[in-house]
Amino acid sequence: MDHVDVPGQITLDIDALIREAELDAAPAWTGGPLHLTLDYRTPEEHAAAMQRWILENGQSACRSRSNMWSPAICHQPLTIEGHELHVLSVDLRTEHGHEGPGALLYQANCTPCRWHEVTDSENAAVEAMHDHAVPDWRDLPLMPHKISAALSNPTRQSLAAARAWVEQNYPAHRQHPGAPIRTTRTSMGTRHVPGRSPFGGFDLTGEIHGVNR
Template identity: 35%
Template structure:
């Protein structure tokens, strides 16, 4: 009824979040799917977004190339990588010194704006989770949480041989299968390779066994 003074739906009870993971930042262990459910609730039920200053979400997200990199049931240990941005996005002057940033003179009548200062933590944090063991590790760099998970799931990985330089992906896989001990040729096991200067990220899913290609450093360091 368009002429009604109120709509019955206004009196319907609002949905209530009942998930175990909190609707705010936490460093405690929760199953990755529960953390993702908390983020979906904030986005869908409350209409909050990642990029706004008001209602900024500070919960754990699955990354574009991360998330469940070793799903439950595929190996002895599962692996999920999440990230969380602690910036306040959208507030003028966050992390900016306007007096030094502005290198051109003010126009006639223009006034230098006083930047707003916030008290947010800032930066991005990462987490790796083994839900099989209810283990997790938080750090400020993705590489650190990847390495911590391998310390948990594959202790001794730092002593693995490093693939020779100059091999393509197929030859690296063949080399690893002929070189690594049988106990290291299991689901989600890693390999180690030398990299170019700007390609030192640990890459998921690129070992012959579906595990990480772990950077051992640059080719210059290998020389």
């Protein structure tokens, strides 16, 4: 006989009854689609649609079951020169025993401009975001690895050294809150890292060095 977790099942049943009552009391949904959409929606509109989907379908595995956009893991909104930038993701990966497209998609999203770009790569979304708000980012000098490597576990001294190098080598119009830096990397660490710039912006991968170099 299969074991049944009676207290756990009772909790699930109560949660379902509460959700059903809340859904009955809720007004008809007039917001964004409750499924994957590639049309522009603000992050707030996506969040509201996700909450409605959860109300109708439950919290469990909502990201993968809904196929709807939500903030990408480890990303926070970034403001640069009047642009409010977000990285969103949607989980389309196939669950065991089910059919599906089988991918993660990413979206760069700027709310003041109502602009977005969808891609299958997190790095590509981050690059599109900077092309939109910091069009000359690829021209920024590469911070030497001996300075940038310390930013993975920053100290007051390493942050001061990075900021001093940027102040000496970057144009003045790229020394502001949210501004990115470009750094050399090894082939084992090519992700564009949010928040690792001395200005609170991205550490963008530049030149790739071999692992043993």
